[in-house]
Amino acid sequence: MADLEAFRQETREWLEANCPEEMRKPMQSEADAVWGGKKFKFSEPQKLWLDRMAEKGWTVPEWPTEYGGGGLSKAEAKILREEMQRIKARVPLQSFGIWMLGPALLKYGTHEQKLEHLPPIARGEIRWAQGYSEPNAGSDLAALMTKCEDKGDHYIVNGQKIWTSYADKADWIFVLVRTDFQASKHNGISFILVDMDQPGVTTKPIKLISGASPFCETFFDDARAEKHNLVGELNRGWDVAKYLLTHEREMIGGMGSGGMRPMGDIAVQQVGLNETGQLADPFLRADVARAEIDGMAFMFTMERVADEAKAGQGTGANSSVLKYYGTEFNKRRLELLMDSSGSDGLEWGGEDDVARGWLRSKGNSIEGGTSEVQLNIIAKRILQLPSA
Amino acid sequence: MAMVLNEEAGMLKDAAKGFLTGSAPVSQLRKLRDEKNEDGFDRKTWSAMAEMGWTSVLVPEDFGGVEMGYVAAGVIAEEMGRTLTASPYLSTAIMGATAFSRFGTDAQKSEWLPRIAAGDAITAIAVDESGKHAPSKVATTAERSGNGFKLNGRKTFVAEGHVADMLIVSARTAGSETEAEGITLFLVPRDAAGVSVERSDMVDSRNSARVTLDNVEVTADAVLGEVDGGLKTLEGVLDAGRAGLSAEMSGSAQQCLETTASYLKERKQFGAIIGTFQALQHRAAHLYSEVELGKSVVLKALQTLDAAPDHAAILVCAAKAKMGQVAQLATQEALQMHGGIGMTDEYDVGFFMKRVRVAEALYGDANFQADKFARMRNY
Numbered sequence: 001m002a003d004l005e006a007f008r009q010e011t012r013e014w015l016e017a018n019c020p021e022e023m024r025k026p027m028q029s030e031a032d033a034v035w036g037g038k039k040f041k042f043s044e045p046q047k048l049w050l051d052r053m054a055e056k057g058w059t060v061p062e063w064p065t066e067y068g069g070g071g072l073s074k075a076e077a078k079i080l081r082e083e084m085q086r087i088k089a090r091v092p093l094q095s096f097g098i099w100m101l102g103p104a105l106l107k108y109g110t111h112e113q114k115l116e117h118l119p120p121i122a123r124g125e126i127r128w129a130q131g132y133s134e135p136n137a138g139s140d141l142a143a144l145m146t147k148c149e150d151k152g153d154h155y156i157v158n159g160q161k162i163w164t165s166y167a168d169k170a171d172w173i174f175v176l177v178r179t180d181f182q183a184s185k186h187n188g189i190s191f192i193l194v195d196m197d198q199p200g201v202t203t204k205p206i207k208l209i210s211g212a213s214p215f216c217e218t219f220f221d222d223a224r225a226e227k228h229n230l231v232g233e234l235n236r237g238w239d240v241a242k243y244l245l246t247h248e249r250e251m252i253g254g255m256g257s258g259g260m261r262p263m264g265d266i267a268v269q270q271v272g273l274n275e276t277g278q279l280a281d282p283f284l285r286a287d288v289a290r291a292e293i294d295g296m297a298f299m300f301t302m303e304r305v306a307d308e309a310k311a312g313q314g315t316g317a318n319s320s321v322l323k324y325y326g327t328e329f330n331k332r333r334l335e336l337l338m339d340s341s342g343s344d345g346l347e348w349g350g351e352d353d354v355a356r357g358w359l360r361s362k363g364n365s366i367e368g369g370t371s372e373v374q375l376n377i378i379a380k381r382i383l384q385l386p387s388a
Numbered sequence: 389m390a391m392v393l394n395e396e397a398g399m400l401k402d403a404a405k406g407f408l409t410g411s412a413p414v415s416q417l418r419k420l421r422d423e424k425n426e427d428g429f430d431r432k433t434w435s436a437m438a439e440m441g442w443t444s445v446l447v448p449e450d451f452g453g454v455e456m457g458y459v460a461a462g463v464i465a466e467e468m469g470r471t472l473t474a475s476p477y478l479s480t481a482i483m484g485a486t487a488f489s490r491f492g493t494d495a496q497k498s499e500w501l502p503r504i505a506a507g508d509a510i511t512a513i514a515v516d517e518s519g520k521h522a523p524s525k526v527a528t529t530a531e532r533s534g535n536g537f538k539l540n541g542r543k544t545f546v547a548e549g550h551v552a553d554m555l556i557v558s559a560r561t562a563g564s565e566t567e568a569e570g571i572t573l574f575l576v577p578r579d580a581a582g583v584s585v586e587r588s589d590m591v592d593s594r595n596s597a598r599v600t601l602d603n604v605e606v607t608a609d610a611v612l613g614e615v616d617g618g619l620k621t622l623e624g625v626l627d628a629g630r631a632g633l634s635a636e637m638s639g640s641a642q643q644c645l646e647t648t649a650s651y652l653k654e655r656k657q658f659g660a661i662i663g664t665f666q667a668l669q670h671r672a673a674h675l676y677s678e679v680e681l682g683k684s685v686v687l688k689a690l691q692t693l694d695a696a697p698d699h700a701a702i703l704v705c706a707a708k709a710k711m712g713q714v715a716q717l718a719t720q721e722a723l724q725m726h727g728g729i730g731m732t733d734e735y736d737v738g739f740f741m742k743r744v745r746v747a748e749a750l751y752g753d754a755n756f757q758a759d760k761f762a763r764m765r766n767y
Contacts, residue, residue, distance in 0.1 A: 264767045279767045286755075289762040293685075293706045300684035304391035311392045321677045378676055379669035383649045388664040 007076055011083045018052045019089045020045040027090060034093050037127025038171050053092040054123045060098055063106065067114050068122030074310065096165070097121035097128040101174050104244040108191075108232040117172075117193065129170035129196070130248075131161040131218055132241070139373050141176075142185045142238065146220060148177035148192060155225040157194060160217060163367060167203040167216035172196055175220075180235050191237035193229040200224060210359035211348070248368045249323035263288050263295075263333060267340040284339055291329075291336055298322075298329055317381040324374035327364035334358040389691050391684065396456070397463050403440070404467040411436065412473040414736045420474060421593035427551055428587075428595040429474040437475060438507025446485035446628075451501035453485075458628070458693035462635035462686065469639025472743050474594050476510045478632050479548040484511030486628035487556055487573075490697070491613045491621045496575070500554070512552035512578075513625060514543035514599050521545075521752040523558065523622055524568045528601060530559035536607040537561070539574060539582075542600050547750065549597025550587040552578050556625070557601065562616050571619045573612040580604055592743040624697070626751050627704045631693055633747045634686045634707040637715035640740050640747075641679050644715075644722040647737070648672060651726055668725060675721050682707075682714035702764050709757035712748040719744050 022045035027033065034046050042050070053059050056070060061077040063069020072080065084091075102121055105114055120126040137144040146159025157177055167173065173194050180188030194201065200223030205213035232240045264279075267288050272280050279285035302322060308314040338345045338358050345354040365371040379385045393401065412433045420428060437443060445461045447453020461482055468477060481504065488500045503509035515523055528541025539559050549555065555576045563570025578585060582604035588596045613621030649672055652663030662668055689707035692700040719741035723730040730737045748754065 262765070264762070264765045268767045273767065277763075277766070279762070285762055285767060286758060288767070289758040289765070290709070292765065293709050293758065293761060294681065296703075296706050297681040297685040297710045300391065300688045301681050304684045304687065307390040307392050311390065313392060318680070321680050324673075325677050325681060372670070375670045375673040376666070378673035383652075383669075383672055383676060385649065385652055385663040385669050385672065386661050388660070388666075 004075055004079060008079045008083065011080055012086070014056075015083055015087055015089060018049075019084075019087060020049055023049040023090045023092075024088050026088065032090075034091075034124065035095055035127055035166070035169070036093050036124025037095075037169060038125070039169055040124075040127065049090070050092045050124050057122065059093045059124065060102065060118075060122045063102065063118065063122065067106075068119035093124045095121065095124070095127055096130055097126065100130060100244050100247050101128050103247050104174075104191075104240050105231065107243060108240050112228065113193075113231060126172055127166075127170045129164050129167040129173040129216075129218070131164055131167075131173045131175035131194075133163045134160060135162050139370050141241070141369075142189065144176055144178060144189065146175065146177045147181075148179050148190060148225070150179075154227055155192065155230075157192070157200070157220040157223040157225055159220050161220075162206075162217050163215045164203070164218045165215055167196075167218045168205055170196060173201070173218065174231075175225075176237055176241055179237075183235060186238045188235055189237040189241070190234055191231045191240040192225050193231065194220075194223060194225045198223060208359070208363070210356040212356060212360065214360075245369065246319040249319045249374070262292065263336055263340070264292055266337060270340040270342065270344070284336070287339070288336055291332055294329060295333070298325055301325070317377055320369075320374040320377040320381075323368060324365075324371050324378070327361075328371060330364050331361045334361040389695060391687055391691070393459070393463065397460055400456070400460055401463045401467065404442075404464050405470070407436070407440065408467050408471040408473050412475075413471050414739055417472045417474050417593060417739060428548075428593075429476065429551070433473070434475050435507060437477065438505075442477065443481045443507045444485075444505035445481060446489060447501050447505040448489055451489075451497055452505040453501065458631060458690045459687070461632060462690040465632045465635040466639035466642075469636035469641075469747075470643040472640070472739055476512075476548040476551065476595075478629060478636070479513060479552070480504055480509070480511045482632040483513050483625050483629045484509075484554075484556070487511070487513075487612060487621075487625045490624055491573075493609075495609070496612065509554065510548060510552045511554045511556060512546050512548045512597075513629065514546045514549065514555050514557040514576075515622065515626070515751075516545045517541070517543060519544075521749070521756055523626060524571065524619055525566050526558050526560045526571050527565050528557070528559040530561050530572055530574060532561075533605065536605060536610065537572075537574065539576065539601045539604040539606065542598065544598050545588075545750070546585075546597045546599050548595045549578075549599055550585045551595060554578065555583070555599060556612060557599075558618060558622055559601075568619050570616050571622065572615050573618040573621055574606055575610045575612055576601070576604060576606060580606070590746060592739075592746040594743065594746065596746075623701070627701055628693065630708045630751050630757075631686070631689050631700075631704050633750055634704075634711040635690065637711045637744055637747050638679075638683055638686050640744050641682060641711070641715040641718035644718040644737070644740050645672070645675055645679055648675075648722045648725050655727075671721055671725065675718060678714045678717055682711040685710050702761065705757045705761045705764065708752065709754045709761060712754040712757070715744045716748060 034050060057065055057068060058070045061070040061072040061080050065071040098121060102118060105117060134144050149156045173196050175192050175194050177190055177192055178188050179190040200221050202219045203216040206215045207213050267279055267284060274280045305314060305318045334357055337354050341354050416430060441454045442464050444453035445456045448455045485504050488497050517527055530537040530539045555578055557574045557576050558571055559574055560570055561572040576583060582602040584600045586598045588598060590596045652668055655662045686707045689703040692703050722737050723741060726737055729735050
């Protein structure tokens, strides 16, 4: 414990000395988030903060130091998070590389693959996209048909991916491809890393009902992939995909919980209080109170699931509960913000519009496995109900 | 604090489960109901609970208790919710012990806590005066009389009222009927002159009573907490009870979910196990998710009662609001997915539905809690 206290003290001093003032101000919008990559336009303080944190390995505090991480224990990483929150320091870097590919490579990658790909993720040099869904393989992801052929010293990839988040801004993409068309559908899939900087890979943004284009279509026309960039065993990519999906689900489920302004406060600002000090719209008041209670219960569930995992008591399928409930809850939250905002919320203005957030939230219960797919997983893996 | 049970609480859980499923399962409640048992609980079971230390779980060691705290108290309540065991555990071991240990004078502690710990005394909280829980709505009066007070009024929905040795009664010493100030708590022996207690026949077959106070004389020593400032004390006692009820409902909800999942794996219709039908799988999976959320907020409330009781109120509120709704969903879904057999008295599902309805209403239903939550959040 004394060691942890010393670590806290050192961390506090280092953060005070190294976190630029600008990086201690709340983000104004999603546009302030640092995703990194070759195409990313950093502000000066953003770059300074990222470089300093990456130097310590603290963009990925728990990854091993040899792969660009900080090598911190869970307890130390928690202290780092707390100390960052204390001075309201922004997260220096967020990316699919950190959330998704990194954990998968740490579990399934070879030492060489980790050495090649993890440090550039940690330093924010390479931005990754996820190539999973296809036009005819959505909820039924294992029906994917993107073809990957063995050409001796390399692979050739042909096919189309859809809903690839920020693919137009990414440098590399991890792709689920079919390497065996004879095997049963789960047994012919491989997980491969593809450099997007080649003529065989093109992207096209998809405009959503929110007006934004966070997703793309990504096309592979005789795209080349190197042999050493196959992760895990040939035809066993589904294992990697499933593992990675649990991380994605926790990430999407967690959206809409941390750091948000409470619904009740927004409702009071928009609707006002009556003479007895209650929200002037009694039905909205009841809905908001129930939703805030559910929001608390959800937050505590994330905490409990994490603590149980640490204590070795958890079940991996709980990520489906978090994904299901978190996304359904986020939709409900945005509906209530729309209810609170009235016509103010219906204006089509800047990127931070309630309306855009509201429309965007509708995708939460579709992406990363629909709510219905999560319920299937809970029924089968946790409740152990039989398959038809 | 990590949101997992520590080793001690885990062992207590196993012990409680073993005892209750073996010695006090749902069939015991059924038997108490069918033979119209006058006590409404099994005294042998209650003695065994005391011997195992369950009645002293919130009693400090100085007064003969084991003081394991609210998480431990909740673990026992949760297991009781799985077996629907009838006993004065909530009114006495949780609420009575909280009342004396947190708010009692030294004399009151010395007199009552050892008896509670030993299982020799039963306490009951007499707060409500009409159908809907409203702790600040008090028409019962306590007028100063000599060195003490004279109480007049009527109380209802008093859990364990007819078997209690001591009633903890809220009465008005000042102010108008709905004012928060001016309420005082009194210790009134059930056999005091002017006290009449009439047992109510409740849907859950558990104990509840109407209490009438007709010129009941008590001394100044009978005041629990402050004169005129009793609502704060009462809320502290009620919050312990609400947390206990939430834990109990959590157990009932989990039991309903598990029983239903088992039934879905056995029952055949249309030539198939009905658990293969996606319509039922999704109902069960949704219920599972809701139960997980309920469990989390209940555990957080209990942990906070142990670690920082002054900050627990809003969490207890959230816990009872959430778990009350989740447990009702669980009993309703359990009945629906069992089909016709769930409607029969022979099957246990109905017992859970009835008890959860009462537990949900006791000391404030989900609407009451949500309203209070909103007020605490300033909207």
